[in-house]
Amino acid sequence: MTGLFMTLLLLPLQVAAVPDSTVAAEAVQDSTAVRNDTLLTEDGLPDSVIVLGHRVPVYAIRPMASEKVSASNVIDTLPTSVPGVKVLLYNDNTWRYSKTDEYIADNAVFADNWDSENFNAYRSPVDSLPETWSVWLVDSLGSYHMPQIGRVTSKWGYRHGRRHQGIDISLPNGTPLFAVFDGKVRISKSVKGGYGNLVVIRHNNGLETFYGHMSRRNVKPGDIVHAGDTIGFSGNTGRSTGPHLHFETRYQGLTFDPQRIINFENGDLRQRMMVLKRRYFDASSCYDQDFDEEFLLVEDDARALEEKKKKDAEEARKAMVYHKVRSGENLGLIARKYHTTVNSICRLNGIKSTTILRIGRTLRVR
Numbered sequence: 197m198t199g200l201f202m203t204l205l206l207l208p209l210q211v212a213a214v215p216d217s218t219v220a221a222e223a224v225q226d227s228t229a230v231r232n233d234t235l236l237t238e239d240g241l242p243d244s245v246i247v248l249g250h251r252v253p254v255y256a257i258r259p260m261a262s263e264k265v266s267a268s269n270v271i272d273t274l275p276t277s278v279p280g281v282k283v284l285l286y287n288d289n290t291w292r293y294s295k296t297d298e299y300i301a302d303n304a305v306f307a308d309n310w311d312s313e314n315f316n317a318y319r320s321p322v323d324s325l326p327e328t329w330s331v332w333l334v335d336s337l338g339s340y341h342m343p344q345i346g347r348v349t350s351k352w353g354y355r356h357g358r359r360h361q362g363i364d365i366s367l368p369n370g371t372p373l374f375a376v377f378d379g380k381v382r383i384s385k386s387v388k389g390g391y392g393n394l395v396v397i398r399h400n401n402g403l404e405t406f407y408g409h410m411s412r413r414n415v416k417p418g419d420i421v422h423a424g425d426t427i428g429f430s431g432n433t434g435r436s437t438g439p440h441l442h443f444e445t446r447y448q449g450l451t452f453d454p455q456r457i458i459n460f461e462n463g464d465l466r467q468r469m470m471v472l473k474r475r476y477f478d479a480s481s482c483y484d485q486d487f488d489e490e491f492l493l494v495e496d497d498a499r500a501l502e503e504k505k506k507k508d509a510e511e512a513r514k515a516m517v518y519h520k521v522r523s524g525e526n527l528g529l530i531a532r533k534y535h536t537t538v539n540s541i542c543r544l545n546g547i548k549s550t551t552i553l554r555i556g557r558t559l560r561v562r
């Protein structure tokens with residue numbers, strides 16, 4: 197059994213720049229034993245990765261199922277080559293890696309721009325980011341857990357002309373919410389009229405996740421969390437019209453569509469290494485361009501346009517002025533009376549300046 201773990205090799209957790217392909221290919225060999233010559237196949241490589249012009253191991257783009265935090269008893273603990281990382285064996289024949297809090301806390305991402313009040317602790321303008329770069333979301337220790345799965349009621353991007361910074365997942369009140377990756381709690385507070393009960397976690401991979409509208413928070417700023425830890429429970433606090441989780445993913449304080457990393461239909465992490473592009477931070481750049489929400493948005497626009505037309509027509513109707521022709525009146529006289537022109541009256545009524553006016557006829561003069 198231990199032999200399986202002998203080949204364990206850790207990946208550097210945080211890759212800020214485009215990684216060196218050779219290093220990545222070698223480092224990526226873990227207990228799943230990916231061979232070097234199979235690392236560079238184009239199988240399933242998304243376009244975005246090919247565009248980068250560097251080789252990416254298949255391992256990096258393999259989806260990853262949400263970790264199952266076993267309720268079974270631990271029957272053995274095995275050391276690994278990395279201090280602070282152990283393997284826990286359970287009595288139901290499952291196993292998982294376990295990292296110490298010290299191991300998680302010992303990471304440069306927590307050193308700077310640390311702020312337990314402000315949502316965006318970085319304040320870096322979007323154009324300070326490179327066009328394209330990559331981030332390892334999980335290392336070969338594989339710590340990932342879905343936040344929670346439910347019906348997605350609103351996606352990231354423009355919603356009724358306003359920017360929606362996260363994804364909304366409808367959940368019954370009190371549903372447990374999980375830390376997605378290992379990390380450290382940056383914010384845990386109640387935000388009136390907005391997020392409600394909010395937890396913000398900065399993860400070892402450099403990403404931040406936001407959990408809003410919670411009924412109850414389980415963590416406080418500075419707490420170390422492991423992927424899969426229950427950080428609180430879903431609710432309806434803040435600006436919310438029903439119990440749901442508002443979930444955000446941020447990099448350098450800027451939000452991007454959480455669907456880019458998580459498949460909210462099955463809870464899988466789409467790939468272990470994420471390619472980020474600067475344009476992903478633009479609110480119009482969502483993961484699936486043709487989702488229902490967009491159609492709704494178009495429908496809303498059509499409805500709004502129809503309403504505006506009606507309103508305009510109503511106003512125009514109110515602005516109309518009519519005149520009943522009396523004995524001895526002609527077009528010139530009527531035009532002068534209403535400070536308009538004969539031509540204008542003719543146009544409004546579809547008549548000629550020579551048309552003989554019958555007494556009692558109603559003419560529109562404005």
Ligand SMILES: [Zn+2]
Pocket residue numbers: 350360362363364441442443
């Ligand atoms: Zn939301």
